[in-house]
Amino acid sequence: MHNGMKKPLIFDIKRASLNDGPGVRTVIFFKGCNLNCFWCHNPEGKSPDAQIAFFAEKCMGCGNCAKVCASPAACTVCGACVTGCPTEARRLYGKPYTVEELLTAILADKPYYHATGGGVTFSGGECMLYPDFLANVAERCQKNGVSVAVDTAGNVPYAAFERVLPYTDIFLYDIKALDSALHCRGTGVSNTLILKNLDRLQNSGKKMIIRTPVIPDFNQGEEVERIRAYCAARGLTHELLAYHALGESKREALAAHDVFRECQPLN
Ligand code: SF4
Ligand code: SF4
Incomplete structure (x- = not known):
């Protein structure tokens, strides 16, 4: 195509x-x-x-993402939870x-x-x-x-x-x-x-x-x-590229983009 x-x-x-x-x-x-x-x-x-990723290890559980999300059942990739997250646990991939x-x-x-x-x-x-x-x-x-x-x-x-x-x-x-x-x-x-x-x-x-x-x-x-x-x-000139496992955590984070619904305010 x-x-x-x-x-x-x-x-x-x-x-x-x-x-x-x-x-x-x-x-x-x-x-x-x-x-x-x-x-x-x-x-x-x-x-x-565009996609949202959630990096659980950075989340402090403040619940702000859940508060600002207008569409918890079906993410519209509006980015509000990313902007509202104080710890950069959420990231938006894909900008024009x-x-x-x-x-x-x-x-x-x-x-x-x-x-x-x-x-x-x-x-x-x-x-x-x-x-x-x-x-x-x-x-x-x-x-x-x-x-x-x-x-x-x-x-x-x-x-x-x-x-x-x-x-x-x-x-x-x-x-x-x-x-x-x-x-x-x-x-x-x-x-x-x-x-x-x-x-x-x-x-x-x-x-x-x-x-x-x-x-x-x-x-x-x-x-x-x-x-x-x-x-x-x-x-032809040839180079080898080393394998690294960084993709794994990003794969997990992309799969977990909707986990915010489990985050709760601490007080
Ligand atoms: S999960 Fe985040 S990006 Fe998706 S609709 Fe809710 S606030 Fe917007
Ligand atoms: S992901 Fe949500 S609950 Fe976790 S720190 Fe960010 S805003 Fe708070």
């Missing part, structure tokens, strides 16, 4: 990142993904819609941004990009689900002297790549598994389109870094070695 006209929501803007491409970078996280990786580090990026607003956030760290060979990285979720919006903001970045990286799982029509190619300096391209059945089991989708797009993208001559998250009970070991050999044979 070509989602080019759809307006994305942004679930995070991370400044001063050192792990998402060359140099110091600002990372823009787009909400929505068409893979469903079981280990996902950013589960709040999977749905394209205009191209101008994103550009302002990105340009704030321009001196750091220039000093370190960094820039902006568009990530997610899957930022390539929004090629028209992405191309617009990437073009504005380049015009303002900011280098652009696009972090993608590659499972989109190649037309989306053609849309953003002119405004992208480097792609960070994930290969999670070469074995098709394994890829399906781990991510919920085939890797056929991903590998086809990779070939076409490499033929375009655009700079790329291939990245593989190393996941226990999935690709760790033999499969990762196969991916390394695959990249080496094609002259």
Whole structure:
């Protein structure tokens, strides 16, 4: 499906990142993904819609969220409980941004990009689900002297790549598994389109870094070695990404968004 006209929501803007491409970078996280990786580090990026998360360990049980909520039976994601929570136990994931607003956030760290060979990285979720919006903001970045990286799982029509190619300096391209059945089991989708797009993208001559998250009970070991050999044979730069369990607490928090009804005032 070509989602080019759809307006994305942004679930995070991370400044001063050192792990998402060359140099110091600002990372823009787009909400929505068409893979469903079981280990996902950013589960709040999977749905394209806004979501509320409840981090139970931060809650002091003041009951304020229950008081301010006008729709306890069916959350409308109005955000009132988030604003009303004094301990940041509640968080709203997914806010709309205009191209101008994103550009302002990105340009704030321009001196750091220039000093370190960094820039902006568009990530997610899957930022390539929004090629028209992405191309617009990437073009504005380049015009303002900011280098652009696009972090993608590659499972989109190649037309989306053609849309953003002119405004992208480097792609960070994930290969999670070469074995098709394994890829399906781990991510919920085939890797056929991903590998086809990779070939076409490499033929375009655009700079790329291939990245593989190393996941226990999935690709760790033999499969990762196969991916390394695959990249080496094609002259592609390859990086490994460490697995971390941070996604777990966010998964729990997203599932518990309506737990506020059990919170009671302490007095
Ligand atoms: S749970 Fe929070 S976001 Fe959802 S309707 Fe209630 S106040 Fe609004
Ligand atoms: S009861 Fe609600 S408002 Fe109070 S700290 Fe917990 S989540 Fe926040």
